[in-house]
Amino acid sequence: xxxxxLIRIAVIASATGFASAAFAASAExxxxxxxxxxxxxKQAAALHNQWTTTESELKKAKAAADAGKFDDAxxxxxxxxxxxxxxxxxxxxxxxxxxxxxxx
Amino acid sequence: xxxxxxxxxxxxxxxxxxxxxxxxxxDPKAEFKAFRDYFTKxxxxxxxxDFVNGPYSMDEGLRKQWKAIDEFPPYEFAVEKGKExxxxxxxxxxxxxxxxxxxxxxxxxxxxxxxxxxxxVITLDMALNQCREANGEKAxxxxxxxxxxxxxxxxxxxxxxxxxxxxxxxxxxxAAYTKGKQYFYTRRGQLNFxxxxxxxQNPGNHIRTEVLAPALxxxxxxxxxxxxxxxxxxxxxxxxxxxxQVRGVPLKAESEEYRNVEYYLSYMANGLPIxxxxxxx
Amino acid sequence: MAxxxxxxxxxxxxxxxxxxxxxxxxxSGFVKDSKGEIIPAHxxxxxxxxxxxxxxxxxxxxxxxxxxxxxxxxxxxxxxGDDLKVSWVDNKGQTDSSVAKIG
Amino acid sequence: xxxxxxxxGQTRRTILKGAVGFAALGLGAGGAxxxxxxxxxxxxxxxxxxxxxxxxDALKALYGKTGEASDKVNLDAPEIAENxxxxxxxxxxxxxxxxxxxxxxxxxxxxxxxxxxIPEGTEASVASRLKMAKTSxxxxxxxxxxxxxxxxxxxxxxxxxxxx
Numbered sequence: 277x278x279x280x281x282l283i284r285i286a287v288i289a290s291a292t293g294f295a296s297a298a299f300a301a302s303a304e305x306x307x308x309x310x311x312x313x314x315x316x317x318k319q320a321a322a323l324h325n326q327w328t329t330t331e332s333e334l335k336k337a338k339a340a341a342d343a344g345k346f347d348d349a350x351x352x353x354x355x356x357x358x359x360x361x362x363x364x365x366x367x368x369x370x371x372x373x374x375x376x377x378x379x380x
Numbered sequence: 381x382x383x384x385x386x387x388x389x390x391x392x393x394x395x396x397x398x399x400x401x402x403x404x405x406x407d408p409k410a411e412f413k414a415f416r417d418y419f420t421k422x423x424x425x426x427x428x429x430d431f432v433n434g435p436y437s438m439d440e441g442l443r444k445q446w447k448a449i450d451e452f453p454p455y456e457f458a459v460e461k462g463k464e465x466x467x468x469x470x471x472x473x474x475x476x477x478x479x480x481x482x483x484x485x486x487x488x489x490x491x492x493x494x495x496x497x498x499x500x501v502i503t504l505d506m507a508l509n510q511c512r513e514a515n516g517e518k519a520x521x522x523x524x525x526x527x528x529x530x531x532x533x534x535x536x537x538x539x540x541x542x543x544x545x546x547x548x549x550x551x552x553x554x555a556a557y558t559k560g561k562q563y564f565y566t567r568r569g570q571l572n573f574x575x576x577x578x579x580x581q582n583p584g585n586h587i588r589t590e591v592l593a594p595a596l597x598x599x600x601x602x603x604x605x606x607x608x609x610x611x612x613x614x615x616x617x618x619x620x621x622x623x624x625q626v627r628g629v630p631l632k633a634e635s636e637e638y639r640n641v642e643y644y645l646s647y648m649a650n651g652l653p654i655x656x657x658x659x660x661x
Numbered sequence: 662m663a664x665x666x667x668x669x670x671x672x673x674x675x676x677x678x679x680x681x682x683x684x685x686x687x688x689s690g691f692v693k694d695s696k697g698e699i700i701p702a703h704x705x706x707x708x709x710x711x712x713x714x715x716x717x718x719x720x721x722x723x724x725x726x727x728x729x730x731x732x733x734x735x736x737x738x739x740x741x742g743d744d745l746k747v748s749w750v751d752n753k754g755q756t757d758s759s760v761a762k763i764g
Numbered sequence: 765x766x767x768x769x770x771x772x773g774q775t776r777r778t779i780l781k782g783a784v785g786f787a788a789l790g791l792g793a794g795g796a797x798x799x800x801x802x803x804x805x806x807x808x809x810x811x812x813x814x815x816x817x818x819x820x821d822a823l824k825a826l827y828g829k830t831g832e833a834s835d836k837v838n839l840d841a842p843e844i845a846e847n848x849x850x851x852x853x854x855x856x857x858x859x860x861x862x863x864x865x866x867x868x869x870x871x872x873x874x875x876x877x878x879x880x881x882i883p884e885g886t887e888a889s890v891a892s893r894l895k896m897a898k899t900s901x902x903x904x905x906x907x908x909x910x911x912x913x914x915x916x917x918x919x920x921x922x923x924x925x926x927x928x
């Protein structure tokens with residue numbers, strides 16, 4: 277089940293990756309993508325399960341936006357969002373799955 | 381991005397299928413026995429008391445280097461510093477010894493403790509900072525050298541003493557134990573590893589370049605001098621490093637999760653000797 | 662601050678075994694700090710062990726000796742209760758010395 | 765290990781920072797080591813040997829000659845280093861009249877790691893801990909009767925000791 281979720285996330289991520297390459301992004305596009313990524317990251321933080329890769333993509337997005345490279349910034353923000361969503365999904369699945377691993 | 385997720389997926393796909401039925405309730409005594417049996421059956425050649433030596437109980441080549449290093453281990457400076465700190469009174473004239481049973485000598489094996497008054501797990505590190513604050517001193521950073529030196533000295537005075545962790549008859553204590561267990565077996569970080577992925581399923585195996593330590597007795601060696609750090613590290617520092625290594629953002633040092641997982645693991649190590657401070661690659 | 666030198670010297674038979682551990686960063690000059698700047702080489706150059714006015718062992722060390730360096734050797738002619746003096750100097754001119762009793 | 769906490773009582777501390785001569789510490793017998801200057805290597809420290817890139821250059825700078833392999837040089841080093849930052853290496857020899865022991869890590873940026881002077885009455889045996897940048901041959905060199913004898917062993921390093 278958790279396998280399938282991760283695959284779904286990967287597929288969505290690659291699709292959005294293609295989409296973002298197709299047009300030139302603006303500061304507004306970045307802001308929208310960054311806000312979404314931050315919201316997802318906040319959920320991960322609440323679950324005490326942020327990924328370091330999410331944090332570095334967020335930083336990358338911010339740096340690209342500061343440099344006016346909004347295509348790159350949007351792409352990084354979308355990656356951050358996908359990673360944050362995956363970490364939230366991981367936490368929710370593990371909530372149910374962890375007892376399976378206990379040595380008995 | 382896709383590549384990163386694929387890494388995570390590959391690891392999920394490669395993970396062993398659960399061997400046991402899901403059950404989130406706790407029976408510490410039965411789990412203690414099962415945990416110990418798992419390790420002693422899997423590593424029949426490793427003496428029970430040797431598990432506390434971590435990777436050195438698993439690998440002959442490493443063991444020889446450890447023996448050479450342990451002839452005069454680099455953590456001696458920390459033990460000496462900790463001894464001096466421990467003996468130096470606070471500004472109010474009291475000292476660390478006043479905060480502990482037996483003046484703090486040979487008591488490390490009784491930590492962490494479940495404190496019925498505050499309803500939470502108190503680790504040795506936390507008890508030391510509580511002692512400082514109760515006596516008008518500022519708390520130490522839980523990940524830095526001062527705390528490592530104090531705990532190194534206290535561990536040294538408990539060398540060879542059997543870990544002696546109690547779960548008082550209080551639902552909050554059992555809940556803390558269960559939460560610690562949950563933390564230990566919960567996969568996290570982008571690499572999708574739990575503590576158990578490495579230290580239950582793969583002790584003795586190499587991950588990247590390190591030989592993984594068995595979870596049984598893993599807390600008995602704390603604090604540790606790691607060659608990779610070129611210095612001492614506390615339990616908090618080690619746990620935070622574990623999180624980073626699976627690409628998870630580390631929690632705050634001595635956060636509730638860390639204290640609970642230390643409580644769980646220390647209980648699992650009951651009866652095994654304190655070997656801290658330890659030296660590790 | 663405590664001494665940077667820890668010594669264990671034990672007489673047994675006609676020979677005395679000496680082990681010493683010195684607290685020193687031994688920065689190689691090849692490592693970068695967290696800001697990406699090279700940490701300049703800072704290492705012990707020479708350690709001398711002296712018994713009864715005679716140098717019994719000299720270490721010449723470069724930056725490839727490990728942090729908190731350790732050395733073990735044995736020499737003849739000392740007995741229990743004798744003094745063994747250990748001194749080091751590094752490439753920044755810092756020094757320390759210590760006298761240990763042979764046990 | 766058990767008794768070490770008592771050693772400190774017998775030690776005497778002398779930390780002198782800055783421009784202090786090595787001679788000021790009364791290390792009389794050193795001869796060539798009798799002067800020093802701040803923020804520079806001690807006079808007498810064989811800088812040329814320690815900055816040499818090849819083993820031949822290092823040995824020439826240190827001893828003025830090169831060596832030959834000998835089974836009377838015993839080099840004890842791990843096959844796989846647990847961490848390149850701390851690799852325990854011991855050298856011993858049954859050769860007569862040993863006056864010096866050196867250890868070289870051939871793949872390190874500078875090959876000479878440590879050299880030891882062995883006066884009469886001191887045994888031809890030394891153990892220390894060295895840094896290794898990567899997998900490398902380690903060479904033990906023993907100076908005996910004015911000649912150099914060597915032993916070599918490869919040590920695998922998976923975590924380098926120069927990266928911090």
